[in-house]
Amino acid sequence: MRKYLNFIKENPMGFLATTDKNGKPRVRGFGIMITEDNKIFFGTSNKRRTFSQLKVNPYAEWIAKSKKSSTLRVSGDVVIEKDMQIKLNTIENSPVIKNLYAGREDEFEMFYLENVEYDWFEMKMTIPIKEKRSS
DSSP states (O other): OHHHHHHHHHOOEEEEEEEOTTSOEEEEEEEOEEOTTOOEEEEEETTSHHHHHHHHSOEEEEEEEOTTSOEEEEEEEEEEOOOHHHHHHHHHHOHHHHHHHTTOGGGEEEEEEEEEEEEEEEOOSSSOEEEEEEO
């Protein structure tokens, strides 16, 4: 698990996949945050289609690639964070989030994944190494 969390910390920008109302996949660039208790968090606006899609189908996958071409896919059930203090702390402690949502805190939504599965793929000069692990 530490290997996966370290990978995420080193490669926090990736792509989040959801499905639209017609069941078609939708993928967009998305950053990820890890809390001190190793919970993987995402943030978005409740006015975006991403948030609407997650409410209809609360399952998502996020994938990132390292400079060495290793990839990590993280998938699981979406849980929308209800604790406003967690959202406010995130806004205060993240310059990017603060720039986007200061003064619009009611628009900022956070979610995390439960029943997480990690799918690791590492390109080597020989054969690809693939791991799959559930938390």
